[in-house]
Amino acid sequence: MPLDDTLGALADPTRRAVVERLARGDATVGTLARPYPMSLPAFSKHLTVLVDAGLVRRSKVGRTVVCSLEPAALDDVAAWVAETTAFWHAAIDRLEHVLEEDT
Amino acid sequence: MPLDDTLGALADPTRRAVVERLARGDATVGTLARPYPMSLPAFSKHLTVLVDAGLVRRSKVGRTVVCSLEPAALDDVAAWVAETTAFWHAAIDRLEHVLEEDT
DNA sequence: GAGATACTTAACCGTCTGGTTAAGTATCTC
DNA sequence: GAGATACTTAACCAGACGGTTAAGTATCTC
Numbered sequence: 001m002p003l004d005d006t007l008g009a010l011a012d013p014t015r016r017a018v019v020e021r022l023a024r025g026d027a028t029v030g031t032l033a034r035p036y037p038m039s040l041p042a043f044s045k046h047l048t049v050l051v052d053a054g055l056v057r058r059s060k061v062g063r064t065v066v067c068s069l070e071p072a073a074l075d076d077v078a079a080w081v082a083e084t085t086a087f088w089h090a091a092i093d094r095l096e097h098v099l100e101e102d103t
Numbered sequence: 104m105p106l107d108d109t110l111g112a113l114a115d116p117t118r119r120a121v122v123e124r125l126a127r128g129d130a131t132v133g134t135l136a137r138p139y140p141m142s143l144p145a146f147s148k149h150l151t152v153l154v155d156a157g158l159v160r161r162s163k164v165g166r167t168v169v170c171s172l173e174p175a176a177l178d179d180v181a182a183w184v185a186e187t188t189a190f191w192h193a194a195i196d197r198l199e200h201v202l203e204e205d206t
Numbered sequence: 207g208a209g210a211t212a213c214t215t216a217a218c219c220g221t222c223t224g225g226t227t228a229a230g231t232a233t234c235t236c
Numbered sequence: 237g238a239g240a241t242a243c244t245t246a247a248c249c250a251g252a253c254g255g256t257t258a259a260g261t262a263t264c265t266c
Contacts, residue, residue: 003119004114004115007110007111007113007119008111010110011106011110012107013104013107016106016110016183020190023187023190023191024190024194025194025197028243029242029243030241030243038224038225038226039225040243041225041227041228041243041246042224042225042226044243045223045225045244046224048244049223060233060243062232062234063232063233063234063242064233064241065242065243069191074184074187074188075188077180077184078184078185078188080119081181081184084122084123084126085174085178085181087123087127088125088126088177091126091127091128094128115254117254131212132213132214133212133213136213141254141255142255142257143212143213144216144256144257145254145255145256147214147215148214148253148254148255149254151214152253163213163262165212165262165263165264166262166263166264167212167213167263168212168213168214
């Protein structure tokens, strides 16, 4: 289930903030990590989670590593939420129909 | 961060399936649990996660417990994804602009 | 009211997660 | 090529997570 990995990756404030940051443009690992009060290895592991979830791409440029957003996985989340809420609205509509018939 | 709880709750296939099921209409705990090859306590804990995330409401009816979807939390997820992808598209547009100026 | 039904709570257990420090690798600079 | 820079990998640790069984509570049925 790719949605498991995607949603799991986004269920962490650090990782969600990284995705938000990358939505505004690419950045190196060092730049991304600077705001967070954790060691670089810890941050690197968060990045690995995002990469494994298909949300982020790492590419080595010289001795730095540039990260960029891979928004297809985000689209999958949007699609699932949209589909589920659509079914929910349909259920609401049916319920209202029943209530109308009842009165 | 309520999004932490919401996304964390949805990062599990059982819980996501329960949300999908509830989007089609309310159901009792027993009915919801039946399809899953796990003990009732295990399933009940999944429900608790969904309730704590604000996605599901439990209400006791006689000796059964009826669950219903609380889609406001789902809306928050949709809003976050929409906002993030919007920023990403804006970044793409800026990049294309730069490329145009370059040529 | 005794027993069955529909759950929840409690206690426990192995595995995954999020952090640490120390060591390794690749690249740049001098 | 020696040292500094930018990371990643390895090894470890405490706590959260997903499951279990056993026991508890509330309601219905007879």
